[in-house]
Amino acid sequence: MKVGIAADHGGFELKEMMRGYLKSLGHEVVDFGAKELVQLDDFPDYVIPLAKAVAAKEVDRGIAVCGSGVGACIVANKVAGVRAALITEHFSAHQGVEDDDMNLMTIGGRVVGFNVAQELISTFLKAQFIGAERHLRRMEKVHQLEK
Template identity: 65%
Template sequence: MNSMSREAARTVEKFRISDRRGERFVKISSLNKPARTARRTLPKKYNRGEIMRIGIAADHGGFELKVQLSIALKAAGYEVTDFGAHELVTGDDYPDFVAPLAKAVARGEVTRGLAICGSGVGACVAANKVSGVRAALITDSFSAHQGVEDDDMNIMCLGGRVTGYALSRDLVMTFLSARFKAEERFKRRLAKVEALERERT
């Protein structure tokens, strides 16, 4: 086994150890290579020729990744709205950027959103405070599409200090390629989630 193969094996094992909770594994090995299928089927156009509108937001912890992903998305033909930060300011606050993004997603002003902070956790917490938003912190390709197909996820959250650019790009393309299945069981579950939103005081 060459050094590259040994490194890949160690990376796979690291994910296996951290994800072992008595649940079935997803294809962890896919984290170590580009999502080629996602790029081949990249939907530059959305419904009836309309360009998919993507919103993106990040604090200082995700600023560099936001810039990189914005460039990649525009090159792929997406319309990108940047909700900030527009300059790198150490100590800025993620809700200031994530909240406007989340509200734009909820109002339908952008089709989907990308929210980034250092770990992705804070961005996810903030985004989910907005009714109509279904945000999730994503680190693997299975969740990137399954979250849309089953749960109608409309904001993907990423950790700028956790997930590198290459993997983040592939996860984003997988997320944007996925479509909600709209099967009865999924719609029933989402209706229950929406009922919980209405119970908020």
Template identity: 65%
Template sequence: MKIGIAADHGGFTMKERLVQALRSAGHEVTDFGAFSLDPADDYPDFVIPLAGAVAKGEVERGIALCSSGVGASIAASKVRGVRAALIHDNFSAHQGVEDDDMNVICLGSLVVGYAQAWDLVSSFLAARFSGAERHRRRLAKVAALER
């Protein structure tokens, strides 16, 4: 799968570990930065390009990280066509895709440890949108808000 990933300084170390794990698992990974640990950087500078790539179909799914995951989630959700959510539990990691066609998972590196983050990302990537009529109907209402 083509995966995009981005993080500010708060998620930088976890991003670096996830990039290696994703590549080892056979995924094609596009890293949107940060490319160095800079405490003065800003999450929108990395998360917005990632979200844009997801919206354009340049990557199939996105992973956005910051310290809490909140800022990354807010920024990614502002991009039309992106369905991003802050995830801290396995059920939401797969259910968000199955029911809500979530295409960007947001994680807080100070909220979840690496092992849990990898588990959440793995569940997110393995999940598929159900396509059920009720879910399509709800997503159409959300998409109408973007227009």
């Protein structure tokens, strides 16, 4: 799977660790930055290009990290075609994909440790959209809202 990653200073360390972990699982990784730790950078500068790549299907899924994960989630969801959620536990990591076709996960670099992040990432990437009629009906309502 081709996975895009992005982080600001609050998620930089976790993103750097994620890259190696994703590669060890056999995924192709596209890093949208930050490329170096800069304390005054802004998460939209990295998350927006990632979100646009997810929406354009240039990457299969995206993972964005900021300090809490909240800001990254807010900005990612401003891009039409992105269905992002802040994930802090195992159930939502798979259920968000299975029921809601989530294609971008955000996590908090100051909230989630690397071992938990590994579990969340692995679960998110293994999950598949079920596509049941009720899920398709709900997703169509989301698509209409985006127009």
